[in-house]
Amino acid sequence: MNRRLFPWLIGLSLVFFVVAPILIVRAPLEQEMGLIQKIFYFHFSAWMAMYLSICVLGISSAQFLFRRKPAADRLAVSAAEAALVFGLMGLITGPIWAVKSWGVWWNWDARTTIALILELILVAYLLLRSYGGPGSDRLAAGLGMFAMANLPFLYISTNIWRTIHPPTSVVPTLPVDFGIPLWWSFAGFIVLCLALLTARVRLEEQRATLDRLYLALEDE
């Protein structure tokens, strides 16, 4: 299934990313922030792709931990890597925007802090998978679920705590001219995320097949 899906997903994301800069350039300049505001289209989309990956990580970790499906474990490790990559994009684009709008590269407000924490958890997850030895897939699944449990705190943080990060109500009230490039970029990132997941899961499946074949060979 993955082999057939991947070329379509990559092709589709290519279309999205070729058209996206055109839409972004055409979008109106925001009054206060000017050109730097346009980074928001990719910044928001990268974070949404990261959230999607973390949800996939949490759910597949739970499936692996409680149902012992090997496919769920393969999906979990792929989702962790994808989440790390998109999170890094968000963490890099954020400060670039912040230094122009807020005057500081980084401030420890709730959302940026918890986003950084999630990124650290993902690094910890991948370190555990790499260096934990046998049995670390189940342990990492437990950690993956903890990562997902932190996610609601990230979302409600800007609504409960006073913070200078734009509150979550900004996006639904965007005028159409800003909305089109935003949702186009969002779709592009989601499709790219799915394409990367597909490719990575396929790699894990091939590794599992190889292991099985080696074991079968040794048994003979």
Next chain:
Amino acid sequence: MSRFLQVAWLVVRKDLRVESRNKEMLLTTLFFAVSCVLVFSFGFVRGGAAIEGSASGVLWITIAFSGTLALGRAFERERHHDALRGLLMAPVDRPAIYVGKLVGVLLLLAVVEALVVVMIAFLFQAPLFRHGWWLLTLLSLGTIGFASVGTLFSAMLLRTRSRAVLLPVLLYPVTIPVLIMGVSGTFALVQPDPDLVLARVWVSLLFFFDIVFVTLALWTFEPVMTE
């Protein structure tokens, strides 16, 4: 339910009995916490006056470091002579074993924190006892949050390679929210003009966080510990 608590109590009693015989974990953890506070005071106390706001940070960092030390050895005794297998083979609810271990760690950390709070109040001249009950609530909830995650991870990593370095690597990112809430809550209490409303917000958030993570830990202990 009473059987669950009975099993948990048996685990606590076993750990307390073993610990009372040689007191190794208690004394080493206490001494480590004392050294930690002293080292921080060398860094943050200048000319007899502490840097503003440093006391709350030092308190929670000391708890985190001492806690990591204690958690790293929480299941140490079960590693020898196949004791862990024996424990897991017992016909009891596995989460009860987790709760027993958690209570043991909490008791140890309670003693450590009692000493550390007095030391910090003295060395940093911080009015930690001004709102004693609030501080006690904050410390209790924060320690429960930290220890609940730590006990689970410590159990998880028991048979893992490089477990000594992996425990802090896994534990700190997940428990940073607890530390942030603890530090912010403590800071709200020790400022010249204490903000009790803000402290209450942090206490409520910590309570909510504890509920979520203790539940999650109870839920995942069984599948994670199964061979």
